[in-house]
Amino acid sequence: MDFLGILSSTASFILDPTTMAYALAGLGLAIHFGFAGLLNMGMAGFMALGAYGYAIGILTFGLPWYLAAFVGIGASIVFALILGIPTLRLRGDYLAIVTIAAAEIIRLLLLTAVFTDVTGSADGLTGFNGTGGTVTNPTPGAGGFNDANPIPSGEYGFEPFLDNERTWFIRIVGMLILVGATFAVWRLVNSPWGRVIKGIREDEDAVRSLGKNVFAYKMQALVIGGVLGSLGGLLLALSTNVNSSVYVTSLTFFIWTALLLGGAATVFGPLVGSVIFWTLQAFLGLVFPALAKAGLLPFSGIQAAQIRFIIVGVILVLLVIFRPQGIFGNKKELTFVK
Amino acid sequence: MNLTATTRRAMGRLSAAVGAFVLAFGVLALGAPAHADVVNPELPYKVSGNVQNEGIGVNGVLVTVTGGGGFSAEVSSDAEGKWTVGVPERNADYTVTVDESTLPDGIAVVDNPETEFVESNVQTVTVGPGGRVAMNFFIGQGERNTVSMVDQIVQRLISGLNFGLMLALASVGLSLIYGTTGISNFAHAEMVTFGAVVTFGLVGILGDSALPLAIVLAIVLSAGLGWGLDAGLWKPLRKRNTGLVQLMIVSIGLSLAIRYMYQFFIGGGTEQLPGSDAPQIALFGSVKLSVVDMVSMGLSILLIIIFGWWLTYTKIGKATRAISDNPSLAAASGIDVDGVVRVVWVIGSVLAGFSGILWAYFRPGIRWDMGGQILLLIFAATTLGGLGTAYGALIGSIIVGILVEASSLIIPSDLKYVGALVILIGILLFRPQGIFGRKERVG
Numbered sequence: 001m002d003f004l005g006i007l008s009s010t011a012s013f014i015l016d017p018t019t020m021a022y023a024l025a026g027l028g029l030a031i032h033f034g035f036a037g038l039l040n041m042g043m044a045g046f047m048a049l050g051a052y053g054y055a056i057g058i059l060t061f062g063l064p065w066y067l068a069a070f071v072g073i074g075a076s077i078v079f080a081l082i083l084g085i086p087t088l089r090l091r092g093d094y095l096a097i098v099t100i101a102a103a104e105i106i107r108l109l110l111l112t113a114v115f116t117d118v119t120g121s122a123d124g125l126t127g128f129n130g131t132g133g134t135v136t137n138p139t140p141g142a143g144g145f146n147d148a149n150p151i152p153s154g155e156y157g158f159e160p161f162l163d164n165e166r167t168w169f170i171r172i173v174g175m176l177i178l179v180g181a182t183f184a185v186w187r188l189v190n191s192p193w194g195r196v197i198k199g200i201r202e203d204e205d206a207v208r209s210l211g212k213n214v215f216a217y218k219m220q221a222l223v224i225g226g227v228l229g230s231l232g233g234l235l236l237a238l239s240t241n242v243n244s245s246v247y248v249t250s251l252t253f254f255i256w257t258a259l260l261l262g263g264a265a266t267v268f269g270p271l272v273g274s275v276i277f278w279t280l281q282a283f284l285g286l287v288f289p290a291l292a293k294a295g296l297l298p299f300s301g302i303q304a305a306q307i308r309f310i311i312v313g314v315i316l317v318l319l320v321i322f323r324p325q326g327i328f329g330n331k332k333e334l335t336f337v338k
Numbered sequence: 339m340n341l342t343a344t345t346r347r348a349m350g351r352l353s354a355a356v357g358a359f360v361l362a363f364g365v366l367a368l369g370a371p372a373h374a375d376v377v378n379p380e381l382p383y384k385v386s387g388n389v390q391n392e393g394i395g396v397n398g399v400l401v402t403v404t405g406g407g408g409f410s411a412e413v414s415s416d417a418e419g420k421w422t423v424g425v426p427e428r429n430a431d432y433t434v435t436v437d438e439s440t441l442p443d444g445i446a447v448v449d450n451p452e453t454e455f456v457e458s459n460v461q462t463v464t465v466g467p468g469g470r471v472a473m474n475f476f477i478g479q480g481e482r483n484t485v486s487m488v489d490q491i492v493q494r495l496i497s498g499l500n501f502g503l504m505l506a507l508a509s510v511g512l513s514l515i516y517g518t519t520g521i522s523n524f525a526h527a528e529m530v531t532f533g534a535v536v537t538f539g540l541v542g543i544l545g546d547s548a549l550p551l552a553i554v555l556a557i558v559l560s561a562g563l564g565w566g567l568d569a570g571l572w573k574p575l576r577k578r579n580t581g582l583v584q585l586m587i588v589s590i591g592l593s594l595a596i597r598y599m600y601q602f603f604i605g606g607g608t609e610q611l612p613g614s615d616a617p618q619i620a621l622f623g624s625v626k627l628s629v630v631d632m633v634s635m636g637l638s639i640l641l642i643i644i645f646g647w648w649l650t651y652t653k654i655g656k657a658t659r660a661i662s663d664n665p666s667l668a669a670a671s672g673i674d675v676d677g678v679v680r681v682v683w684v685i686g687s688v689l690a691g692f693s694g695i696l697w698a699y700f701r702p703g704i705r706w707d708m709g710g711q712i713l714l715l716i717f718a719a720t721t722l723g724g725l726g727t728a729y730g731a732l733i734g735s736i737i738v739g740i741l742v743e744a745s746s747l748i749i750p751s752d753l754k755y756v757g758a759l760v761i762l763i764g765i766l767l768f769r770p771q772g773i774f775g776r777k778e779r780v781g
Contacts, residue, residue, distance in 0.1 A: 039586075101763055104714060104755075108755060108756050112753050114752075114753065121470060256587065257591070310602065311595075313594030313598065316595075320584050
């Protein structure tokens with residue numbers, strides 16, 4: 001068993017765009033749930049809008065990539081408003097069911113054969129990032145995200161982060177977005193605005209009695225978190241194809257697990273949680289099949305690869321029961337309002 | 339004739355190949371178990387479609403697809419009238435021809451019954467940037483038959499009733515559990531799958547002929563699952579005074595863990611229970627039901643009647659309703675809340691497990707995530723009737739079942755769940771207590 005190889009592959013996930021996308025979505029969810037107390041179970045829908053908005057902006061509307069990115073962000077703002085205006089007055093668990101249903105509606109609309117010309121139906125969309133598409137998916141020519149790469153071609157870095165200029169470009173862009181978003185969230189939650197939404201989380205009526213417009217604050221939180229989620233989706237779209245099979249309910253649950261792992265009511269919790277979650281996923285996904293192959297586990301490699309998802313579920317259960325505040329959370333900051 | 343408009347309308351109809359993909363990706367859309375006849379599967383882009391006679395697929399119709407560069411391929415429609423051809427290029431036109439001599443005697447390609455467009459047996463389709471296009475042919479006696487439309491509606495209503503009864507078995511359990519414990523139990527989907535998966539496993543051990551025994555054993559084991567979940571997880575959490583939101587997320591984690599455990603054991607494919615290919619018997623008009631459908635509806639109704647009697651007349655049933663109404667008052671008046679909740683978990687699990695077996699026949703097929711596919715419909719049904727009210731869940735389920743089945747007459751069938759989800763959201767917005775719920779339940 002190539003244990004060093006497994007560790008190296010695992011370590012590469014620390015800088016993987018997927019990890020950063022999860023971290024961004026987790027940051028959005030931290031605003032929704034950790035700070036404002038909104039039970040958003042539809043984060044996958046916000047991410048899908050960010051990714052598809054970007055891809056459709058390029059392929060259907062012919063926008064340059066940097067403008068197309070705003071199509072996804074705009075779509076998520078509209079989605080947050082449509083979702084929020086009627087639902088923010090609902091009780092917590094009702095909001096959870098509405099958001100999960102809304103995210104499923106988005107996914108089904110992206111999947112249906114009716115809009116194949118725009119969404120690519122079950123095949124998803126490819127070839128929108130400029131030069132560098134595959135043979136079967138020719139690119140629409142220069143001008144895409146990959147063509148904006150200022151890094152000269154070549155291999156950079158050191159193992160396990162030795163990669164070509166395209167990978168490094170997406171890593172750097174992702175890192176810039178992530179650092180910017182984290183800083184913005186840190187400033188926000190420590191501002192007067194942040195104190196108000198934390199107050200809403202703890203006791204909505206108390207905040208209302210101080211003359212604050214609770215609904216408006218909740219809506220702002222929903223929009224800001226949703227935009228962060230769509231940025232996560234955008235980052236996924238920059239690094240790979242978009243396909244509706246990614247933006248399923250399980251994605252939302254995985255982000256929840258990563259968030260709760262780090263600590264829902266913290267700024268750095270979602271970041272650290274995502275890194276731990278993804279590297280753990282990658283590690284378990286490699287180590288179990290390797291063990292099975294070496295004959296140390298009595299089942300097939302495909303079965304071995306499934307074990308990690310079972311473990312994720314168990315981790316989520318144990319976390320919520322025994323350490324609901326997460327690794328970095330403060331028990332006094334009640335994230336689970338009754 | 340506006341060809342592109344025709345094509346676009348046709349694409350709105352069910353596309354068999356997309357149906358297959360939908361299932362392959364393990365997602366919500368129900369569809370039939372599409373095993374569309376596929377020619378040139380190795381080519382990157384797809385032209386696919388459906389040959390239908392009054393909504394029923396026509397088997398063995400020869401379809402020819404020709405295109406630029408001398409491309410030509412022939413395919414026969416499968417038992418459900420579906421066909422798929424891989425084609426080499428996108429952004430290109432292809433001509434799709436139905437060989438009318440391979441149609442059953444006396445019928446021809448006719449108007450799409452849902453649009454005014456005349457269709458001939460030769461059509462041109464454009465494979466766009468998405469790389470796939472659907473072309474459906476409608477076969478009939480040459481004129482629109484209003485009686486057949488009525489029959490089609492009747493067929494859908496009966497199918498929807500069957501689906502709704504199956505949903506009801508799962509929903510009343512979810513609703514009772516919510517009513518007595520306050521948990522929005524996302525793992526209910528896995529309790530549904532449990533019945534089907536265990537039946538499948540037992541049939542594998544005992545043989546096909548032991549199906550009734552396997553079903554009985556699966557239901558007994560479902561009862562055990564409900565008992566075990568309450569004894570091992572939910573009761574200790576009640577003792578810890580865990581918050582409702584925490585309980586909901588615990589159920590999500592539990593759902594993930596159990597779901598992937600099923601995948602671990604039965605793999606990612608679809609398995610069939612014996613009898614799932616039972617022939618359909620024509621009853622009246624164009625209404626056809628298989629024996630399995632009829633037995634399944636009969637058993638659902640029987641179980642629901644027994645359940646209703648239990649809830650209304652027995653001591654524990656009355657205690658259950660008392661706890662749903664006001665747990666503290668129930669406890670103060672001497673009702674053993676923990677005992678009743680245990681019974682509710684067992685009954686909810688039995689009903690869910692049985693509905694899973696029926697769902698395995700209705701889909702048809704057993705998959706590791708089959709319960710997850712209808713979880714939101716179960717929530718929709720429960721919410722529609724009023725969370726925490728068992729009778730409401732029953733009515734809500736039948737409404738949702740019929741709505742889902744009937745809506746595919748109007749909207750593309752890969753969007754038929756969207757209608758139910760929109761209703762779920764609408765109900766929560768305008769009448770969150772549901773049809774039968776009382777206002778004070780909503781905080």
